[in-house]
Amino acid sequence: MTRIFFVSLIPIRPEGPSGPPSERSDAARNRERLLEAARDLVAEHGADALTMDMLACRANVGKGTVFRRFGSRAGLMMTLLSDAEAEFQQLFIFGPPPLGPGAPAAERLIAFGEARIAYIDRNGELARAAEHSPHNRHEAPPAQLWHRHIEMLLREAGVGDPWLTASFLLSVLDPERVLYALRTQGVELGRLQAGWREFAGRLLARPDARD
Amino acid sequence: MTRIFFVSLIPIRPEGPSGPPSERSDAARNRERLLEAARDLVAEHGADALTMDMLACRANVGKGTVFRRFGSRAGLMMTLLSDAEAEFQQLFIFGPPPLGPGAPAAERLIAFGEARIAYIDRNGELARAAEHSPHNRHEAPPAQLWHRHIEMLLREAGVGDPWLTASFLLSVLDPERVLYALRTQGVELGRLQAGWREFAGRLLARPDARD
DNA sequence: AAGCTAAACGGACTGCGGTCCGCTTTGTAT
């Protein structure tokens, strides 16, 4: 049985550049200024070093404006990530196997983790900062989508309690943890991915393997 | 081959009540005051609501004193947990099987996770706060001990890259995640433990099962 | 008992994320 998910694909953030309420011109101008300044600051000093005051100052904008636009520091980081995130989503939902549909669940799960780890290796600091919110946390739209995706794969593979198991697997792929391994512990990207392959492979290994 | 680990068992915190440099009397008095005040505040309002100013005020002590004693908020929480933590350590190192030595690795791992989840259900807020440090994080003595323990079990079970796999499993048992499932998502303790049983069980299932 | 020194003390201060609210700008209705 095929489940159809009504997935809103791109809208990582609720509002696109031109929403129905039609953004006021000064607001649009300020949003551009802020995004440009934020990208510059991240490029120069890294995501962790970016402070909201610094950003407001650089963009010649009041601090209140920054928070009205993005809600929080995490929301800003989310916005900065949205392009990369949308691309990643495309790949595992519509892309070619084994990441996209067409491959067996076990292979798709392995590919998902490998791709996610590579993603974190590239965009990890932003991703980590995007989750560092007192509220939200694991409730951001992308996280929910990953969860549903993995849950579906696990159900396909006949794992009991796929929902909970998906949570477990997402813990392993948490940017905080993955970055800690990559940066602080100095684990090589390849080793991490190989570890995931064995981990996920064992988890979905069918005792009655036959193919 | 049996590996012998020189494990310093109790010292979750570096210094005990009577260290060699012999604590000054006023310092000892203030430490007691602070611990009592901290326990009261946690009992009254929960660990998350405890602020360092509040604690200093309640203990009739300067803020600087609080930080000299515990280093950080996380350090304070660590200290408050040290008794429960030491007890937990005793159980999985010296206690009866299946948690303690004597049972097969797979069973010990399952028991470890179940015990850890129950522990987090009891002391989770403190444990989560104890890890919420900008520095340290996964480097606190207890976490290293758990890691070595799980690593040993995985090696015994013939898992490749036991070190990395142990990191993965500890991600799943992270207080942040477990508490989120228990409190925010409303997952029942029993379901969480059952999920872990299946998860860890699958992971260590030997394809050539014979016993 | 008096003097001395290192340890301990306390609270003002900093930096940061986030909020609030009185003022300004924009787009529209007349």
Add this chain to the structure above:
DNA sequence: ATACAAAGCGGACCGCAGTCCGTTTAGCTT
């Protein structure tokens, strides 16, 4: 052109973790 509401703006303000440094005190020495 003018008036007017609402959306937007900005920066003073708050709470909190953590630091700094001038002052106090415990406990040893003589």
